[in-house]
């Protein structure tokens with residue numbers, strides 16, 4: 001059973017004519033975009049999509065989803081995946097290095113819906129926190145994250161030699177703090193380091209978390 005597809009397709013059925021829809025990034029959001037595209041083709045669903053990455057932009061194009069940007073329109077509903085969801089509905093995102101644009105769009109949406117399979121649920125966020133940084137600041141940011149207690153690594157690219165470069169032309173540092181006791185505090189603290197653009201802790205704005213499980217779909 002493909003739990004990501006199940007939950008993404010279910011939420012895609014909730015999208016209504018006239019909405020401006022934030023299109024998340026990753027393997028779960030991909031199914032959501034696919035299903036919205038199918039509905040546009042079959043039901044003439046009339047929406048505008050706001051991509052959160054080049055991945056979602058290209059997928060939207062493939063499915064002929066009309067697109068706009070956050071510079072033009074407010075977002076009614078954003079639908080996005082997550083790498084971890086804790087018991088207070090804090091998220092960790094950025095496994096695909098897309099968290100900066102995702103956060104701009106997801107936080108601004110009137111409704112932010114998270115779609116995950118149940119492997120993403122955790123008591124406390126504990127994966128390394130992705131931190132997008134301006135390349136020139138990376139040594140200093142690594143030192144600062146170190147002094148805050150994190151083990152740090154600049155993320156390397158699978159597609160070329162050297163560091164991964166984000167959609168915004170920056171590096172990503174993965175900062176391992178172990179289990180995180182205060183996600184909102186850490187989100188704020190990391191973003192105060194000069195050179196940091198955005199980090200992958202999402203501690204506010206989540207309206208609904210929809211989870212695919214082997215026993216069906218549940219809402220947290």
Ligand SMILES: O=C[C@H](O)[C@H](O)[C@H](O)COP(=O)(O)O
Nearest residue numbers: 026027028081094095096098
């Ligand atoms: O940067 C990537 C995004 O934050 C994704 O939404 C997140 O990594 C979840 O991706 P997936 O649905 O592939 O697990």
